[in-house]
Amino acid sequence: MKFGVQYYPEHWPRDRWAVDAKMMQRAGVNVVRMGEFAWSAYEPKEGALDFTWMEEAIALLSSHGIRTILCTCSRTPPPWLYQKHPGIVNCALNGNTQPTDERYRVGLAHGEFIAEAQRIDGAVIRHFAGNKHIVGWQVDNEIGASNDCFCPRCREKFQEHLRQKYSTPGALNEAWGSHFWSYNIEDFSEVPTPHKRAQPLVEYRRFMSGLNVEFSRWRADLIRELDPGKLVTTNYQNIHAQHTDCHALGRTVDVNGMNHYPARTPELAIDYYRGARGEVWCLEQHTRLQHHDTPAGRMRLWAWMAIAHGATGIVYFRWRQCRWGQEQFGDGLLPHSGEENRFYGDLSRIGAEIKHLGDMLAPTRPRAKAAIVFSYESRWSFEASGFDRGLGPVTEAVDFHKALSRRLTAIDAMDPRENLSAYRLVIAPRLWMVDQRIADNLRSFVGQGGTLCLTTASGVVDEYSKSFDTPRPGRLQDLAGVTVSDLAFDKALRLPLASDVIPDLDGEEGSLLADEVHPTGATVIATHAAGWRKGSPAITMHTVGKGRVVYVGVRLSPEAVQTLTNWLCETTGFPKPFELPNGVSACERACDDYTLLFFINYRDDPQNVQVGEGWIDAFTGESVAVAEVPANDLRILRSGK
Ligand SMILES: [Zn+2]
Incomplete structure (x- = not known):
């Protein structure tokens, strides 16, 4: 560790x-992590490179048993570089250059910045490669943050990206529906900087994200070449940041x-x-x-x-x-x-x-049997289509994750194109964009006996952010066993539910987003209980071979998400969960020989959790049948052996 x-x-x-x-x-x-903002300390004026201070710091720390994760540093250049190359600064959508007393204000498609950044990062990597006190490398810091650029040069690079991807203007026109508001192009140089139109906006996001990924790849490859055996990492900024597809970034480290x-x-x-x-x-x-x-x-x-x-x-x-x-x-x-x-x-x-x-x-790791999947592309498209980001996949994923956390001690979360064969339950909140690979992956998962839960506003657009010309959920229609004829998005929506299959859902409520759902092979497991929708399907289940697909056609309250999740876990056959007091979490890491259980109590009073036979305190080795967790404290238990 x-x-x-x-x-x-x-x-x-x-x-x-x-x-x-x-x-x-x-x-x-x-271990310490150092150096991500050190360019001006390494090179206070052009060409005057000095790494001795960092070498001394690394050696001093190592003499106290502390190794170093060293970062590359080029996304925060010193003032002299901005003075030498004013063009490295990135531009806002209104064309104004960004202020340079902030960090990261550079365009990663600007050639003179790329050359200077590769020069300094190359120098750092070459200088410190082989240093035995360095145990790993971090590529820069929060890659992609504040790097978006809308300058004319980036527009030209974007146009080149489109030329590579679509080959002909006609293919782009077809994919983007360019007849709408007279957008047809005859040459890629005519494509304007994206502003409001969803299809170019999603492609621009892919383009910018791709620059961030390539920025990481160049450095990670050089580190592996010059300092083999050292692990390379980078730090994803936070889950609310959408600037970079972190799954693609992750493949570089x-x-x-x-x-x-x-x-x-x-x-x-x-x-x-x-x-x-x-x-x-x-x-x-x-x-x-x-x-x-x-x-x-x-x-x-x-x-x-x-x-x-x-x-x-x-x-x-x-x-x-x-x-x-x-x-x-x-x-x-x-x-x-x-x-x-x-x-x-x-x-x-x-x-x-x-x-x-x-x-x-x-040797232990979480071993999850349930996963939550959502993609950056889907998030980009949902937002570009004019919907409030707060209604997007992350918000709903958080609700389902909280609910699953009350039932399961390990949960994975990932892109929907990842291998899902290890899971018995996959929840795909607001799967707005569905490309063929996602559809095939989910079909394969269900075909192997998995339970898939889809939610309202799924399968709405394809990989070009273009609406399907078949009923929703588009490529998932046969899998879900329903068609959806309309999507209501209304802050005034209050939709009480009724269910014989999940009686606890009676009286629970949906709001904000609702599909009009028509079963084509699925059975109805909950209906709307009032208004003009009374009696119409709200939640359905479709049996597909040994697997099943649950389609939730309304945005559920957190309480209703918990009720549905309880039912999903019970009917998937997951073991009975620990009875957790509110404010206490339970997680699990395991290896082939033993399991570790972590109970964390965030409350100001002590709490107990019944765990049954076969557990010992990981610190003391004492047998534990009831985990007494003091206020603001934790207990770690190990399966006995
Ligand atoms: Zn630019």
Whole structure:
């Protein structure tokens, strides 16, 4: 288990480095992440490269048993580079260049930036390759954040991207429905910068995301060539950021990495960024939520939450609050003064716990039998089509993830094109865009006996963001055994439900989005209970071979999502869940020899969970039949052996 902090030696006087290294060592830190914003410290003026300070910091930390994950740094260039190449700055949609006293304000299609970025990153990689104190590399930081560009040069590159993809203007016109509002083109150079039209907007997002992915690929490939054997990672910004398809980005690195800020992002995020790979490094792990009152011990629980969900690396952000800049009053472990505080106490406690359990944790991973799937392309298309992002797949995925978390101790989340053969239940919230590969993958999953749950507004558009000319859910129509004739999107919708099959759904409610559902092979398991829809299908189930597809034709309240999820889990044959008090979570990691159960109590009072026979406390080895979890604390149990 990698355990450590983000450290910026360039922020602090050298005589402080040894103090920090000793404090880190005492707290059990075994790794630091450094260097992602270090360009101006490496090269204060053009050509004057100086890596000695970083070499010294790496060596000093290593002498205290602390290894380094070194980052490349080029997306935050020094002011002299902006002065030398004013054209590297990216542009907003209105054509204005972005202010350069912010970070990441560069266009990744701007040739002079790419050349300079490859020069500095190449120099860093070449210089530090082979350094035995470096255990891994991180490609830059939050790749894609703030890199969107709408300048004329990027429009030309976009047009070239379209030429490569569509070959002829006619093919583009056909895919994009260019007769609408007189958009037909005769030459790719006529394509304007996308603004409102969904089809070009989705393609522009693919183009920009592709630049971000290639930015990572170039560096990861060079690191593997020059420093073989070192793991390469990068940190996905957060689940609400849509700038980059993180599944495509993930294919460029060896280990998924992420920012983990539980106070700002849902628990789903860590399962989504870990995905089916089984592990993730939390490269920015939350310490405290400035300026909110962060309860004592909470940063310890957040770290264990990440580990319980499969994290194999915890790197807190940051070692010490910085004294300057946009993050002067941002999150951090030590205060500005650098003195020990209660957060340092938490760090030391977690460090000791990880040291104690490290060997036991190492071979284990979450082993999920249920997955939630949604794609970036679907999110881009849903939003480009004029729908509120808040109604998109992530919001509904969060509801289903919370509900599943009350029933299951491991859940995976991933792109719908990933291999689904390990799962018995797959929930695909708001699967707006369905290409042939997704349709085939889901058909194969159901054909092997899986239970698939689709929700309202699924199968609406194809990969070009073009509506199907067959009834919804388009390519999934035969699989779902329903057709959908209309989609209502209305804030005034209040749709009570009735069900004989799932009696607990009686009285539950849907709202905001509703399909008009017509079974073509499916049976109705819940109907609308009032208004002009009274008696019409709300939820259906279609048996397909040994599998089945549940179609939810209305946006359910979180309570109704829980009721439906309970039914899905029971009828899929999942074991009876632990009876979890509200505010207590349960997660599981396992290997072939044993299972680890993590119960985390976020409440201010102690809670008990009945676990039955066969469990021992992972720390003490005592038998446990009832897990007593103190207030704001956790228990880790191990299956006996
Ligand atoms: Zn540009």
